[in-house]
Amino acid sequence: xxxxxxxxxxxxxxxxxxxxxxxxxxxxxxxxxxxxxxxxxxxxxxxxxxxxxxxxxxxxxxxxxxxxxxxxxxxxxxxxxxxxxxxxxxxxxxxxxxxxxxxxxxxxxxxxxxxx
Amino acid sequence: xxxxxxxxxxxxxxxxxxxxxxxxxxxxxxxxxxxxxxxxxxxxxxxxxxxxxxxxxxxxxxxxxxxxxxxxxxxxxxxxxxxxxxxxxxxxxxxxxxxxxxxxxxxxxx
Numbered sequence: 001x002x003x004x005x006x007x008x009x010x011x012x013x014x015x016x017x018x019x020x021x022x023x024x025x026x027x028x029x030x031x032x033x034x035x036x037x038x039x040x041x042x043x044x045x046x047x048x049x050x051x052x053x054x055x056x057x058x059x060x061x062x063x064x065x066x067x068x069x070x071x072x073x074x075x076x077x078x079x080x081x082x083x084x085x086x087x088x089x090x091x092x093x094x095x096x097x098x099x100x101x102x103x104x105x106x107x108x109x110x111x112x113x114x115x116x
Numbered sequence: 117x118x119x120x121x122x123x124x125x126x127x128x129x130x131x132x133x134x135x136x137x138x139x140x141x142x143x144x145x146x147x148x149x150x151x152x153x154x155x156x157x158x159x160x161x162x163x164x165x166x167x168x169x170x171x172x173x174x175x176x177x178x179x180x181x182x183x184x185x186x187x188x189x190x191x192x193x194x195x196x197x198x199x200x201x202x203x204x205x206x207x208x209x210x211x212x213x214x215x216x217x218x219x220x221x222x223x224x225x226x
Contacts, residue, residue, distance in 0.1 A: 045213065
């Protein structure tokens with residue numbers, strides 16, 4: 001199994017509070033990703049990183065920010081959580097991004113986040 | 117049109133049968149495709165990668181890619197109840213983003 005640890009695994013919080021989710025990898029992979037998974041929408045990319053301090057937006061980035069100060073850590077922050085951000089969040093890693101012969105992404109165990 | 121499309125299912129097959137899961141994609145420039153298995157409440161797990169036209173076999177699993185028809189499939193031979201899960205098809209588009217289908221729920225009945 002790819003060495004990916006997400007924390008916390010479960011969190012319940014209130015609307016308007018800040019929330020930070022952490023993804024830690026031991027594979028030294030360059031690329032890291034944050035997805036959310038919701039019924040009827042499948043997996044949707046929030047943000048991704050292609051190196052330390054290098055990040056870019058995905059398709060559902062509004063309301064989220066990310067930071068990557070070390071190769072092994074990628075943080076996802078909800079500055080002011082809303083009920084629409086209740087979801088399961090997955091971190092993924094890959095050695096290389098898209099293109100011919102691209103490497104697959106490997107997923108962490110996920111964080112189940114409930115915002116009341 | 118979604119970039120990667122799958123039938124949501126559920127697909128129900130008897131134990132021992134062949135399960136056939138299908139996926140189509142719209143970006144003709146896509147080159148790399150993956151099948152993930154996701155058990156309820158768990159994370160997606162990579163089970164097959166396929167990069168070129170034709171078949172790729174790994175144990176009971178065979179992935180098939182037809183770039184001319186923009187079609188990817190996964191065959192599971194001798195299906196077992198433990199294969200019951202949601203199967204996600206994914207492919208990198210020309211922009212370098214990995215696009216996932218909605219997933220097909222497979223149920224294998226004893």
